[in-house]
Amino acid sequence: MDFQFDIILRYLPDLLQGVRMTLIAFFTALAIGLPIGMTLCVLRVGKSRGLGRAAAVYTTVFRTIPEVVLIFWMFYCLPPLVGGTVSGLWAGSLALGLISGAFLAEIFRGGVQSIPRGQWEAATALALPRVTIWRRIIVPQAARLAIPPFINHLTELMKGTTLLATIGVADLALKSYVLGAQTFRYFEFLTAIALLYFIIIFPVARFAEYVERRLAVATR
Amino acid sequence: MTAASATRTPAIRIEGMSKWYGAFQVLADIDLTVMPGDRLVVCGPSGSGKSTLIRCINRLEEHQEGTITVDGIRLDENTRNIDAVRKEVGMVFQQFNLFPHLTILENCTLAPRTVRRMSKSDAEARAMHYLHKVRIPEQAGKYPGQLSGGQQQRVAIARSLCMDPRIMLFDEPTSALDPEMIKEVLDTMTDLAQEGMTMVVVTHEMGFARRVADRVVFMDRGRIVEQKPPEDFFNAPEHPRTKLFLDQVLGH
Numbered sequence: 001m002d003f004q005f006d007i008i009l010r011y012l013p014d015l016l017q018g019v020r021m022t023l024i025a026f027f028t029a030l031a032i033g034l035p036i037g038m039t040l041c042v043l044r045v046g047k048s049r050g051l052g053r054a055a056a057v058y059t060t061v062f063r064t065i066p067e068v069v070l071i072f073w074m075f076y077c078l079p080p081l082v083g084g085t086v087s088g089l090w091a092g093s094l095a096l097g098l099i100s101g102a103f104l105a106e107i108f109r110g111g112v113q114s115i116p117r118g119q120w121e122a123a124t125a126l127a128l129p130r131v132t133i134w135r136r137i138i139v140p141q142a143a144r145l146a147i148p149p150f151i152n153h154l155t156e157l158m159k160g161t162t163l164l165a166t167i168g169v170a171d172l173a174l175k176s177y178v179l180g181a182q183t184f185r186y187f188e189f190l191t192a193i194a195l196l197y198f199i200i201i202f203p204v205a206r207f208a209e210y211v212e213r214r215l216a217v218a219t220r
Numbered sequence: 221m222t223a224a225s226a227t228r229t230p231a232i233r234i235e236g237m238s239k240w241y242g243a244f245q246v247l248a249d250i251d252l253t254v255m256p257g258d259r260l261v262v263c264g265p266s267g268s269g270k271s272t273l274i275r276c277i278n279r280l281e282e283h284q285e286g287t288i289t290v291d292g293i294r295l296d297e298n299t300r301n302i303d304a305v306r307k308e309v310g311m312v313f314q315q316f317n318l319f320p321h322l323t324i325l326e327n328c329t330l331a332p333r334t335v336r337r338m339s340k341s342d343a344e345a346r347a348m349h350y351l352h353k354v355r356i357p358e359q360a361g362k363y364p365g366q367l368s369g370g371q372q373q374r375v376a377i378a379r380s381l382c383m384d385p386r387i388m389l390f391d392e393p394t395s396a397l398d399p400e401m402i403k404e405v406l407d408t409m410t411d412l413a414q415e416g417m418t419m420v421v422v423t424h425e426m427g428f429a430r431r432v433a434d435r436v437v438f439m440d441r442g443r444i445v446e447q448k449p450p451e452d453f454f455n456a457p458e459h460p461r462t463k464l465f466l467d468q469v470l471g472h
Contacts, residue, residue, distance in 0.1 A: 122317035122376075125278055126331035126383060127306035136330060140321050 007185050008192045015189075018175030019196060025093045025161040025171060032097025033157070037104025042134070044105065045112050055105065062102035067163050070095040075167040092164035100157050107153060111146030112138055144215045151208035155201050162197075172196055229292045231256045231387050231418045232277055237286030239272065239442075246272050247283065248442045254420060256386070259413050261429040261450075262422045264439035265465060270422045273439070274389045277420065278309045291386060307335060310380030314392040316372040318364035324351070324375050325360040328382045336383065343382070350378040354408050370401030374408050381412075388412065390421040426469055430454060438462045 008015070043055035062070075074091035086094075115138055123133040165174035176193040180186035232254040239247040246269045254260055262270045275281040276288060279295055279302050288295040290305045319327050328347035332338045338346070351357040354374035356367075364372055373393055380388060390409065394402040406428050413419055413432045423429065429436050429450055436453040438446040440461045446453070454470075457463050 116315075116317075118313060118315050118317035119319065121280055122311075122313060122319070124280060125306060125309075125311040126379070127303055127335045128331055129334065132330075132334050136322075136334075137319055144321075 003191075004185060004188055007183060008188050011179050011183075011189075014175055014179060015172065015192060015196065018170060018172035018193075019200070021089070021169060021171040021175075022158075022161050022173075022200070025089060025096070025164055025169065026158050028089070028093035029096035029100055029157060029161070030154070032094060033100030033104050036098065036101025037108055040101065040105035041108035041112060044109055059102045059105050062099050063106075065099065067096065067099055067160055068166060070099060071163055071167055088164065088167045088169040092161075092167055092169050096157065096160050096163075099160075100153070103153055103156075104150070107146050107149045108142065110149070111142030111144075114145050115141050147215065148208055148212045151204060151211065155204055155208075158201055158204070159197070228255060230254060230289070231258065231291060232420070233287075233289045234277075235287050237276065237283050237288060239269075239276065239281065239283045239285075246442050247276070250286070250444055252437070252444065252447075254387075254418065256418050257416050258418055259432055259434050260420045260437060261433040261435070262420065262437045262439060263424060263426070263429065263465070263469075264445075267441075268439040269442040270439045271391050274311075274391055274420055274422055277387075277389055278306050278311055280311075307383065308385055309387045309389060310383060310385035311389045311391065312373070312376050312380060312393045314395050316364070316369070316376045316396070318372055318376055318379070320364050322363075323360070324356075324362055324364065324367070327364070327375060328379045331379070332382050347378070347382055350381045351375070353381070353411070354378045355404075368401060369397045370404045373397065373401075373405045377405075377408055377412070387418045387420070390419065390423065392422050392424070394423065394425060424469060426454070426466075438465065440465075 040055040040058060043051045044059075046052060071092050074086065074095040075088060078091060078094075079086045119137055119141070120133065123137045128137070161171055162173040164171050165177065168174065170178075172193055176189040180189040183189075230253045232252065234250050234252040237247060237250040238245065250273060252273075262273065264270050272281055276283050276295075277290060283295075291308050293301050293304050295301060295305055318324075319330070322330065325344060325347055328350065329338075329340070329343040332343040332346060333340065336343075348357055348360065351360055354377055356371055356374055356378075359367055359371060359375070364375065367375065377388075377393075393409070394405050397405060402425070406425060409419070409421070409428070410432050421428070421433070433450050435447055436450050437444055438453070438457075438459070438461075445459045446457065446462050448457075453462075454466065457466055
């Protein structure tokens with residue numbers, strides 16, 4: 001078995017196009033998932049029973065649908081419903097974002113609910129407005145606990161973008177299959193994408209470890 | 221309304237107040253009047269509802285029946301009223317509940333700056349004034365976790381005072397403290413009482429009750445059983461439940 005390294009280099013611009021698409025899908029999904037996650041978290045912790053239940057239903061539903069199913073649904077079923085066309089990138093990112101929101105809500109809620117009740121009570125007794133309590137008391141403390149699982153989720157989301165290949169989004173994964181098929185050098189290209197994903201995700205994982213250590217020191 | 225009660229607004233007036241947790245009644249038919257400058261100690265066996273009672277006064281807990289009026293403001297569903305009451309009522313908790321991620325100074329300035337809209341320098345000057353008063357100005361730059369329990373509780377008192385409350389509620393302020401730190405907190409509270417602060421104190425510290433309170437309220441099973449000046453309360457308790465309680469807390 002000869003590993004032809006030069007073929008990867010020759011097609012590197014193509015592969016980097018794929019990296020770019022992967023990153024676009026990742027950040028789009030995150031931009032959708034983050035606000036959803038925050039909103040759901042606030043609703044679940046908040047006073048209103050009805051809104052809390054609705055948020056819980058959302059979380060359960062979107063945590064149980066497999067990513068691929070929702071990606072297909074968004075790609076094939078959404079366009080006729082809205083009466084237009086939806087690009088694969090958009091459909092896929094939307095699906096991932098909606099699911100990500102459900103997971104993020106649970107991660108944030110875990111952080112918020114580990115804050116002792118006394119913190120809410122002391123802040124409430126001081127007549128602090130609800131927004132200030134969230135912003136100055138709860139979020140800073142909850143973030144310390146939520147950041148490690150949050151960053152862990154980011155790596156999962158990054159890996160999840162490979163599923164967009166199933167609806168023809170020319171991300172890094174699909175680029176590599178295609179290039180492999182065109183050149184019959186699957187071995188080189190599939191190794192190359194594994195490596196490229198590693199190069200993208202490894203710094204994120206390391207950053208998570210670093211933040212975790214920093215927070216452990218700061219919290220004492 | 222009688223002529224006497226019309227002349228001065230009570231700091232706290234509770235009438236026919238009851239509260240349930242589900243089917244379980246925690247407070248039954250509470251009547252209590254606290255005049256400005258009163259120093260009230262509330263005691264009773266655990267589970268008697270004394271903490272719940274004072275937590276109703278700033279609506280950390282909701283009551284279901286009767287009325288609570290604080291400084292002339294009726295506590296009901298109206299959030300404006302609730303906010304108005306909380307601005308005037310400070311509270312000190314058993315577990316201190318300082319904000320661990322903020323410095324001592326920031327703990328003291330957060331509420332005055334956001335709620336009272338004070339400038340940073342004014343709020344800090346006021347915070348330092350009260351930190352001097354509770355005798356720990358040198359700790360202003362530290363974080364709560366670096367302080368002893370007694371120091372933390374004194375910071376919690378200063379933090380409340382920074383809002384210039386008219387009434388201070390203390391919910392078992394020394395129960396979580398090591399014995400050698402109880403005195404420093406009680407001394408701070410005694411100073412406060414001598415300056416004329418209206419205080420409602422839930423505590424088992426009977427020495428403090430004897431020295432500082434002008435009235436002791438004894439609660440059992442959600443009811444106020446007896447309320448008297450300390451001398452009468454300790455020397456001539458009427459109710460058998462009060463006698464038993466005093467035997468238990470003073471008998472060792």
